[in-house]
Amino acid sequence: MSKKAVRIQEVEKTFFTIITTVLISCLFVLPSFAAENYTIKKYIKDRGLKNARVVAPGRLKIDGTRLICGKRPTVFDPTLDDYGGAFDGFIILNPRLLKRLPRQVKIWIYSHECAHQFRGPDEATADCFAIKRGVRRGWLKEDGMKQICKFIWSAPASHMHPPGPERCAYMKRCFASVQKKK
């Protein structure tokens, strides 16, 4: 087995460990770690998804709001043990978990995953990017900011994320910073 193949296997193992143990976080696999050209098609096959829904870039609508993340398509995976995730090049959403959430929280999750596409793996950066984008594009209001904090509050810290209340406080600062500039 080539060195590269071993590495890919390790990454995949880590991937599935992460998504089965961490909730309200997300996964992002860096391009340098991910299998080259890891595609939605391969993801669907690896996950054993049947009739997986794939939405082309620019075609996604969440509760009536059209969303775009550059040229990245979205795949719906109801078996994912988290609300969303991202591989370099595409976004994963779990429709089974998302449907219970308020509209602005859903869109924030999508935008957080989108942020990883442009800003890399840092979770705080992705949180803030999503908040700022929400304010600028008009889908995030004060009540939505509260809903996001409520949603994230009980999330435990992980090796990738600070605890929920800390994430909330940081995002509130991001929210306020864009409000001032408006």
Ligand SMILES: [Zn+2]
């Ligand atoms: Zn994330």
